[in-house]
Amino acid sequence: MNEFLKEHYQFSDFQIAQLQYTWKTFASEISKLLLMGLLFRNDLGKYIFSVTIMLLLRTSTGGLHCKKYITCFLVSFTYMFLSLMVLPMVPVNKVFQMILLFVCMVCSYYVGPVTSMVHRPLSEGCVKRVRIQAFLIIFFYLTLMYIVPENSYFTCGFWVIILNTLQLVAAKVQKIQKIQKKEVFGYEREAYKAC
Numbered sequence: 001m002n003e004f005l006k007e008h009y010q011f012s013d014f015q016i017a018q019l020q021y022t023w024k025t026f027a028s029e030i031s032k033l034l035l036m037g038l039l040f041r042n043d044l045g046k047y048i049f050s051v052t053i054m055l056l057l058r059t060s061t062g063g064l065h066c067k068k069y070i071t072c073f074l075v076s077f078t079y080m081f082l083s084l085m086v087l088p089m090v091p092v093n094k095v096f097q098m099i100l101l102f103v104c105m106v107c108s109y110y111v112g113p114v115t116s117m118v119h120r121p122l123s124e125g126c127v128k129r130v131r132i133q134a135f136l137i138i139f140f141y142l143t144l145m146y147i148v149p150e151n152s153y154f155t156c157g158f159w160v161i162i163l164n165t166l167q168l169v170a171a172k173v174q175k176i177q178k179i180q181k182k183e184v185f186g187y188e189r190e191a192y193k194a195c
C-alpha cells in the first residue's frame with residue numbers, strides 16, 4: 001500500500017506515516033466506543049447520549065491522553081461507568097446542578113484546551129474558537145436543563161460534563177508539571193555539561 005501511494009500519488013514517507021497514524025487513531029477510537037456500547041447495551045440510549053456530549057466537549061477541550069490502548073480503554077470505561085451507573089445515584093438538586101454547570105462552563109473556558117504533548121501547540125485563534133465552542137456547548141446544556149424536566153438522560157449528561165471538567169483540570173496540571181520537569185531537568189543537564 002505504501003508503494004502504491006508513493007508511485008501513484010507521490011506521497012512522501014511523512015505523509016504515509018500521517019495517514020497510518022490517522023487510521024490507527026480512528027480505528028482505536030471506534031473500537032473503544034463499540035466495545036463500551038456492547039458493555040452498556042442495557043443502557044444504550046443513555047450511553048449514546050453521554051458519548052455525544054463527551055465527544056462534543058472532548059473535541060473542543062482536549063484532556064487526558066493515555067499512551068496505551070488498554071489504559072485508554074480502561075480510563076474511558078471508568079469515565080462512562082461513573083457517568084451512567086454510579087454518579088446518577090448521587091442526588092443533586094436542579095439548582096445546584098445548574099450552579100455546577102456554570103462553574104464547569106467557566107472552568108472549561110479558562111483551563112482548556114489541553115492538547116497532547118506530541119501535538120503542536122494550537123494557534124491563538126484556534127484556542128479562542130475551541131474555548132468559545134466548549135463554553136457554548138455547556139451553556140446550551142445548562143439552558144436545556146432549565147427548560148426540560150429532570151430525567152435520567154440529563155442526569156447522565158450532567159455527570160459527563162462534571163467528569164470532563166475534572167479530567168480537563170487534571171490534564172492541565174499534568175501538562176504543567178511535565179513542562180516544569182522538562183525545564184528543570186533540561187537546565188540541570190546544561191549546568192552539568194558546563195562543568
